[in-house]
Amino acid sequence: MSEPPTVLVDLAGFDGLPVARALFGSAIDRIAPLQSLESLVGETIPVSVLRLCENNFRVRLAESDLAAFTTAFQMHQQQRVWLKQFDWLGSLLLPDQMHLLAPLITPKPPHRIAGLQPNCAAPGRINNISVLVWRHAIQAKPAVELHLASEDRSTVETLLPLTVGNLP
Numbered sequence: 001m002s003e004p005p006t007v008l009v010d011l012a013g014f015d016g017l018p019v020a021r022a023l024f025g026s027a028i029d030r031i032a033p034l035q036s037l038e039s040l041v042g043e044t045i046p047v048s049v050l051r052l053c054e055n056n057f058r059v060r061l062a063e064s065d066l067a068a069f070t071t072a073f074q075m076h077q078q079q080r081v082w083l084k085q086f087d088w089l090g091s092l093l094l095p096d097q098m099h100l101l102a103p104l105i106t107p108k109p110p111h112r113i114a115g116l117q118p119n120c121a122a123p124g125r126i127n128n129i130s131v132l133v134w135r136h137a138i139q140a141k142p143a144v145e146l147h148l149a150s151e152d153r154s155t156v157e158t159l160l161p162l163t164v165g166n167l168p
Contacts, residue, residue, distance in 0.1 A: 004062050004063070004064070005062070005063040005064075006060055006061060006062055006063060006091075007060075007061060007062075007063050007066050007085055008058055008059070008060055008085065008086075008089055008091060008147065009058070009059050009061070009066070009069075009083055009084065009085045010052070010056065010057070010058050010059070010083070010084050010085075010086065011023075011056070011057045011058075011059060011073070011081065011082075011083050012052075012055060012056035012057070012081065012082060012084075013055060013056075013079075013080050013081035013082050014055065014080040014081070015055070015076075015079035015080045015081045016054075016055030016056055016057060016081050017029075017054065017055050018079065019073070019076045019079055019081045020049070020057050022075075022076060023039075023041050023072060023073065023076075024037070024039040024041065024047070024049050025039055027039070028049065028051070028057075031051050031119075032051065033051050033052060033053050033054070034050070034051065034052070034111075034120060034121045034122060035050075035051055035119055035120055035121075036048060036049055036050040036051065036119045036120070036121065036134065036136050037049055037119065038136075038137065041068075041069055041072050042068070042072050044068070045061060045065045045068055045069050045072070046061070046062070046065075047059050047060065047061045047065075047069070048060040048061075048136055048137075048138070050121055050134055050136075058147070060091075060145070066085075070083065087150070088149055088150055088151070089147060089148075089149070089150065090147070090148055090149065090150035090152075090153045091145050091146060091147050091148070092145070092146040092148070092153060092156060092157065092160075093138065093143060093144075093145055094143065094144045094145070094146065094160065095143065095144070096135065096141075096142035096143050096144055097144075098113070098114070098115075098116060098135065098144065100161050101113070101133070101144060101160070102114040102115075102116075104126055104159065104160065104161075105124040105125065105126055105131065105133060106124055106125045106126075107122055107123070107124045108122070108123040108124055108125070111123060111124070113133055116133060116135050117135065118135050118136060118137070118142065119135070119136050119137075120134075120135055121133060121134040121135070126156055126159055127155075127156075127159060129148060129149075129152045129155060129156055130148065130149070131146045131147065131148045131156070132146070132147040132148070133145075133146055134146075134147065
C-alpha cells in the first residue's frame, strides 16, 4: 500500500497547548512529551500529533489537507503561537519492525529504542545522523516514521534493512 504525500508541520509557542487543545481536542492534555495521538481537526482533517514538549507539537497530515489545516490554525492567530513547515525536515516511513530497526539506532539517553511503545517517539542516531523515531499508526496500520534532516535521507535509506516508503 502506498501512502499519499504527507507533510510535517510544527505548532509551537507560549500558547501552543491551548491552541493544540482547541485544534485536536482535550485528549492532548493527557499525553506526555514524545507521546502521540490521532485526531480530527474540524471533524474532517485526520492528523497524527506528536507532543515534542510542553507547548510544542509536530503534526503529520496529508499534503492535500495542509491548506484547510492552516485555515483552522489561523483562527488562533491572536495567540502567541506559530505554525511552521521546515524545509530541512524530512521523514522516512517504515514497516513496524522494531526488532530490525532498534539495533541500528543509538538512543539519546535516557531514551530507549528497543521496546518503544506505539504512539511514542525517541531521539537517537544512525551512524551519527540524528533521527527521531516515532512509532504510530498510519492509515490504521502500525508503522515507524523516522524524522531527520532531508539531506540525510538517502544515506539513512542505504543503512536500513527495511523497505522505505511503503507499509506492509
